[in-house]
Amino acid sequence: MLPSRGLFAALFVFLMGPYCLSQDSLVTVTAEKGDGILSLLRKQGANPYEMYDDFIAMNMENLRDSVHLYEGRTYRIPLSKVDSVIVVDTIAKRSKEIKKVVGKEFPIFGKKHAAVLPRSEKLKGAVYYLVSGHGGPDPGAMANYAGTKISEDEYAYDITLRLAKELLSHGATVYVIIRDADDGIRDERILKIDHDEVAYGDKTIPLNQVARLRQRVDIINELHRKNRGKFQRLIVTHVDSRSKGQNIDVFFYHHEKSKNGKKLAESIHKTFQKKYKKYQPNRTYTGTFEDRTSLYLVKKTHPAMTFIEIGNIRNKKDQRRILDPDNRQALAKWISEGVILDFEGGEIGPIR
Known part of the structure; x- marks a missing residue:
């Protein structure tokens, strides 16, 4: 049986990745005293190690020595790859051809x-x-x-x-x-x-x-x-x-x-x-x-x-x-x- 139109749409979003979404979908957050990249990402529910490089690339102009945050400045949070896993998991319930990646x-x-x-x-x-x-x-x-x-x-x-x-x-x-x-x-x-x-x-x-x-x-x-x-x-x-x-x-x-x-x-x-x-x-x-x-x-x-x-x-x-x-x-x-x-x-x- 062929997948439904909704399945094709979900697959398109997953395969194209976060960059097919609008800039409005990006999350921004203001760094507080004591925040580091890892702790900031973790507080936003993102995997800090998976998102580390993307965060640096997106916020380079606002980082001291490429890895330190400035208190009070606003930073962009990359869309979590975990979201893609959730999409795949949802699709998998409707199609046995797609499997969830498990670590x-x-x-x-x-x-x-x-x-x-x-x-x-x-x-x-x-x-x-x-x-x-x-x-x-x-x-x-x-x-x-x-x-x-x-x-x-x-x-x-x-x-x-x-x-x-x-x-x-x-x-x-x-x-x-x-x-x-x-x-x-x-x-x-x-x-x-x-x-x-x-x-x-x-x-x-x-x-x-x-x-x-x-x-x-x-x-x-x-x-x-x-x-x-x-x-x-x-x-x-x-x-x-x-x-x-x-x-x-x-x-x-x-x-x-x-x-x-x-x-x-x-x-x-x-x-x-x-x-x-x-x-x-x-x-x-x-x-x-x-x-x-x-x-x-x-x-x-x-x-x-x-x-x-x-x-x-x-x-x-x-x-x-x-x-x-x-x-x-x-x-x-x-x-x-x-x-x-x-x-x-x-x-x-x-x-x-």
């Missing part, structure tokens, strides 16, 4: 962020091992913010989870090597310090530094062996600690003899250069990518890899990049775009 749940991201909706298959067949620095008995670099202690491992972990979610949404297989069952993705500025992180396989993280690093190397290399023949990459995320006056950009390390590792680091670096040029044209991006084989994980792990330093946890300007959940999401998004760039022009190649 998967990943408890490690926390209750609010557990659902991962598929966005593309750009990374289908690729395997990524994500390691956030320190964890367990070692909080990593420490600093004070607003009278509270903050630690490297909590912020590196949050960015790593956000990156994992981005990669999963594009069809990748992802192993999160350092894990915390309680934390999930967090949208607070100050992330509470705890010591209950474990390594993949629920392994207790050793206190001794060499034992801790060796444990990670052994886990990664064993997984790499099991996934032999697949496109595999390792991404390690740290937050640096330098003098308070030293403001640094995001920079990347790779193994000096790894052609694929260098390509991965360079692809993410190029993405950051492009983003800074677009979103912060008055500021020069000074982050670099270079070999640093002296680092234990760079030297000992088998997959082609990049080691990322996000910023200086003791510097006030860098703290804004690290503490602001919008910034952490942007970092994860930009890294994921560099990862896609690497994969689309990648090759499996040898171990190094």
Whole structure:
């Protein structure tokens, strides 16, 4: 039986997308004190991670440093993709030819962020091992913010989870090597310090530094062996600690003899250069990518890899990049775009 005229109309709206609707259908909202992009979208009932890029593109002229809202200014809210899913769901009740797209749940991201909706298959067949620095008995670099202690491992972990979610949404297989069952993705500025992180396989993280690093190397290399023949990459995320006056950009390390590792680091670096040029044209991006084989994980792990330093946890300007959940999401998004760039022009190649 042929679909009804109403079904054809609904299908037209769904397939043409939100841009076939009039400008009058756009929602606008005034930013209040304390609002960020994520919180503003969430208050409007939109999925903040699905709508993040569209929001920035629509409101670029009203954003500070491309990611911060101005209190009292009016912003346009993109039409939620969730609305399209609802349309499809309604049609599906009348036609078995159309199916509702359903995401998967990943408890490690926390209750609010557990659902991962598929966005593309750009990374289908690729395997990524994500390691956030320190964890367990070692909080990593420490600093004070607003009278509270903050630690490297909590912020590196949050960015790593956000990156994992981005990669999963594009069809990748992802192993999160350092894990915390309680934390999930967090949208607070100050992330509470705890010591209950474990390594993949629920392994207790050793206190001794060499034992801790060796444990990670052994886990990664064993997984790499099991996934032999697949496109595999390792991404390690740290937050640096330098003098308070030293403001640094995001920079990347790779193994000096790894052609694929260098390509991965360079692809993410190029993405950051492009983003800074677009979103912060008055500021020069000074982050670099270079070999640093002296680092234990760079030297000992088998997959082609990049080691990322996000910023200086003791510097006030860098703290804004690290503490602001919008910034952490942007970092994860930009890294994921560099990862896609690497994969689309990648090759499996040898171990190094």
